[in-house]
Each structure stands twice: as structure tokens, then as C-alpha cells.
Amino acid sequence: MITVGVEEEYLLVDPETLLPAPLVQEVRATARLAPIADEGEVQDELLQAQIEVATPVCTALEEVGGHLLRLRHAVASAAQANDCRIAISATAPVKDVFPVPVTSTARYLRMRGEARQLVDEQLICGMHIHVGIPDRETGVAILNRLRVWLPTLLAMSVNGPLWDGRDTGFASWRTIIFGRWPVSGPPPHFEGTADYEARADGLLESGVIPDRGQLYWHARLSERYPTLEVRCCDVQLEADDAVMFAGIVRGLAATAIAEEKAGVAPALCRPEVLQAATWHAARHGMSSTLVDPEGRMRSSREVLCMLLRHIGPALEENGDSREVSSLVHRLLQRGTAADRQRRALAEAGLPALAALITAGATTG
Template sequence: MGPSGITLGVEEEYLLLDAGTGLPSSRASRVQAAADLEPVLDTDEVDNELLQAQVEVATPICSELADVGGQLARFRQAVGGAALRVGCRLAATGGAPLSSGDAMPVTEKQRYRDMRTNAARLVDEQLINGMHIHVAVPDQEAGAAALGRLRPWLPVLVALGANSPYWDGRDTGFASWRTVVFGRWPVSGSPPYTADAATYEERVGALVESGVIRDRRQIYWHARLSDRYPTLEVRATDVQLDVDSAVTLAGLVRGLVATGLREAARGAPVLDPPGSVLQAAGWHAARYGLSGDLVDPTRGRPAPARDVVGALLEYATPALDEHDDAERVGEGLERLLDGGTGAVRQRLAMSGGGFPTLLDLIAPAPGAS
């Protein structure tokens, strides 16, 4: 928690595509080595991911959304340049649009090798990339309470962040195919309601004790308390096509967490939709994005996406005002509603020029607007 408000940080995962074919390329180690030579990057700022066709970056702790935007722009420019030097394109898309059918090698970590052994085909299909937004919380007690209050709005975040309509050379019919692929893990989707740290630990402990997951790191809910940082981590959205959309969602998530912290502190009533309804709402959001209705979490009934997003913005606005984020987040949401999510823009690119135009959209040359 910073002196001027709640701090935050953003992690982005990117896909590496062969510069010639557009197919996923297992050159993560070469990209990392090239990135270490970039003057604007510190050594080891580019991390590996499960598959060797992916890399991940993480901003420092930020107080202002402008800082988040500057850091993400720096990463995309520098890592994109490093990728080009080793024959790759850095793609900001939630799922690989093309595939050769060959399994990508996992990164050489024992944990990742074990995951392939235990869930072979599922690991092969993890050519998906998300954005993880970490928002500082005072302690586990406050974080668990804020998580319980953020929970009803997670499907709306899925819809806003949808950016993965293509997979294996075809249109999936979904706005966020990444959400569907990631939902195949045993612990995924919206988390159960938690009012406090004890309840949260009880839920997590029961899952680990079941033996179905190996450890707490395989809790893949759309939002969870981080085991590495004193943060509430929201993982509901695909990685975004552009920095502005990423900053919009990061600011909105901070506003939601801040709202949850405030409500919990004053004992406000809790909105607690049934888990089955949230599961269905999340699937629907992944299917349609903002192109149709969304499930209104306050009523459990369908409503126009614009109305549900408007209700979410209204709910978070007092906290957004406190951080001077209301104007930037509000304008960013209007752009997503009017201009379309990443999924809409990907489909427009495909219809306008096929896969070459789509690849230019999701993996632009560094410095391209």
C-alpha cells in the first residue's frame, strides 16, 4: 500500500511466433538472451513460462496508471525487438491462432516436466496468454474479504478482456478461447465465496489435501490471493492487444479491489451469487465477449453488455475517483464497448486481409502504432 493509494503491478504473457510462418516457435531462451542486451531492460526482466514458445514480463510496483502504461510499453518495444533478432514475432494474443500440430517443449524446470507427465495433452494446449493484475492488500484477512466482494464481477472482466478468438487455424466461435482452455484444469474459473482469511485457507487447504492438485500454485481461479506477494491477483483476462486496453483493465481491477476493501471494512452487505451461476456467466462471457448480453450479477439475469459494464463502472467509481483513475478507465471502457475487444478487432483483421493481416495486428513490429 503506497502513501498516495493502493499500489499495483501487471504481468503479461506473450506468444513467440516464427517470423516467416506465424507458427508458435520454441525460442524463449534465445529471446531472453537477446533481451538481456537491450539497454532499457534489466537482466532477467524477461521470464520464461510453461512452454518454450512463451515469455512473461512483470512491471515493478506502480502507484499510477501512467507508470503501468509506461512499463508495459517499454517491455513490448524492447522484447519485441529482441524477438525479431532471433527470427520471432512477439504476439499479444490470448491464444495461438495457428498450430503445426506438434507439441511445444516445456521449459526445463522440474515443475513443468511433472505437469507434462501428469496432464500431457492439456499441457500441450497451453499456448494461451493472460494478463495478471496484482493489487496490494493490507493483509490476508482484508484480501480474502475483498476477493469475496470482487468475485461476482469476474465474468464481466472475462468479457472485457476477451482477445483469443482463433485457434488451430480456425475461428472458435468464442471471444476468449483461452478461458475455455484454461478452464480444463481442475481448479479454475470463479473462486468460491470467502469472507475472511480462515475461510480462504480452508478452501485452499481442502483442495491441496484432496491430492488432485500438487500444491497451492495450481489454484487457477480467475482471482486468488498471491502466495508470493501481499496482493490480490486477478487472472481473468486474456493478454491485451494494446497497452491502453491493458491499463484500462488494470485500473478497473484496482478500483474493484479498493471497493471491496472499503465495503469489508464497514461491513456492507455482500453480493454472493451461486457458484453455478458464476460458472455459467463466465462461460457465456468467454463465448460472446461484449457482443451480446452478459449476466447481471446483481440480478442473475441477462442484460445488455453495455448496461452491465456501466453498472460495474458505477460500482467502482468512488474508488476510481480516489486514485484519479475515473476518467482514464471510463474512456478506456467506452473504447472497448464502441471499438470492440481484442477478439472483435482480430476478427475484423482476419476478414480484411486474412492471416497476414491478423498477424500484423497481434504481433506488430516494435514501434508500430
């Protein structure tokens, strides 16, 4: 069984105005006192109005959901004790004219010195899914096969249409903001492990990025854990939806391993098409069309059906089929989180939006 773990990033906001609240140190200190969260499970992020949680290594999707609900509750309770709330949105719907302070670590301060405006606008939150790999060679093989599905995962996960008090016209404005860093977007196709390491080393040797932590590809090999990390998804309103993505990514990894062993050639979507497909997914979410793994435009529902057929046997083998299928069906019925944010704002204004994006700590 392939193991899985999830990291989620949240915004800390004022409960009335939704403006970012730079209180991460206070919230972390309070969360550490709670018996339901270990210190290592709750971390700082780049800006002091952000906080991150990380589940332990899990083998069942039920474990993932349980840990996420536990950690969301711990952080939400700590935030409330410090007169703020956690907002589960991929972008800050509103922001102050003054930048949020950077967390005072050497790495983050260096990033601010090199790209001040980009750092000031990093009020964005994603979800990172780690799947266990036996070795880096297998990880590269999975990357090569999974990369063509990243725009589909992004389109399903969109949760950031609002920025600076207005609708951006994009379903995931986070993706556009993050795409401005030197190394970002879909990873290239690699000839093997040596090619992966040589490209990563070449980027470091160029001096443009200081460390492998700034390989912001939408999927990459972890440098800290024996995992492959999928980073394209926006943070999800509800823990159940994060569980759905964990099941899908595990299914993609298992399918990739099976195809690699069987000698099935991977789909080779051209890099410029894959980049364009990513932009299209960030723009429209699931409301329009998507580019399929072969580079053809189809309806979003058709591409989603292709994805489920592709990973169907792996979902069955992992025991994830019923749960993932049910959650995908729910997504199609009620729309993406970006759709729900827009509906809330249109129907009842900022109070309804605030209620929606701050409720995820207590909902499945």
C-alpha cells in the same frame, strides 16, 4: 493509494506463418543484454514458445503503461533479433502438428507428465493484475466482493477467438482451455481467511494439485507477494487496454475495502450461476448479453455501466476516472480485441491478422 502491477504473457511466433517458435531461451538471453529491461522482468513460461513480462510495483496508471511499453519493446526487439516475433493474442491462431517443447523445469516437466494433452494445448496467454493488500484477511474480503465482476472483466478483455487455423466461435478460447485444469474458474465465496487457507490446504492434501501455484482461480491471493491477483483477463493487444484493466481492478479493490468497512453486504451470486456467467462471457465477449452480479441477464453495455457506477467513487479518489472512462468508451466504440482479430482475418486474411497481433509492442 493501492499499488498495482501487471504481468503479461506473449507468444513467440514465426513472422510469416504465425506458427509458434520455441525460442524463449534465445529471446530471454537477448533481452537480458538490453539496457531497458531487468533480468527479473522477463521470464520463461510453461512452453518454450511463450514469454512473460512483469512490471514493477506501481502507484500511478501512467507508470503501468510506461513499464508495459518498455517491456513490450524490449521483448519484441529481442524476438526480432532471433528471427521471430511476439504475438499478443490469448490463443495461438495456428499451431504445428508437433507439440511445442516444455520449458525444462521440474515443475513444468511434472505437469507434462500428469496432463500431457493439456500442457500441449497451453499455447494461451493471459494478463494478471496484482493489487496490494495490507493483509490476507483484507484480501479475502476483496475476493468475496470482486468475484461477481470477474465475468464482466473477462468479457471486456476477450482476445482469443482463433485456434488451430479456424474460428472457435468463442471470443476467449483461452478461458475454455484453462478451465480444464482441476482448480479453475471463479473462486468460491470464503467465510474468512481461515476458510481460504483450509480450502487451499484441503486441495493440496487431496493430492490432485501439487502446489498452490495450481490454484488457477480467476482471482486468488498471491503466495509470493502481499497482493491479490486477478487472472481472468486475456492478454491485451495494446498496453493502454491493460492500463484500463489495472485501473478497474484497483477500483474494485478500493470499493470492496470501503464496503467492507461500511458493513455493506456483498453480492452473492450462486457459484453455478457465476460459472455459467463465465462461460457466457468467454463465448460472446461484449457482443451480446452478460450476467450481472445478481445473476440476471442484461445487455453487455448495461452491465458495463453498472460496473463503472459501482467503482466510480474509487476511480475519482485514485485519480483514475478520466483515463479509465476514456478507455472504456474506446472499447465500446471499436469492439473487443477478439472482434478486431475476426475483422482483420475476414478483411485481409492471415497477413492482416499477423500485422494486428504483432503490432502491440509499439502501440499504446
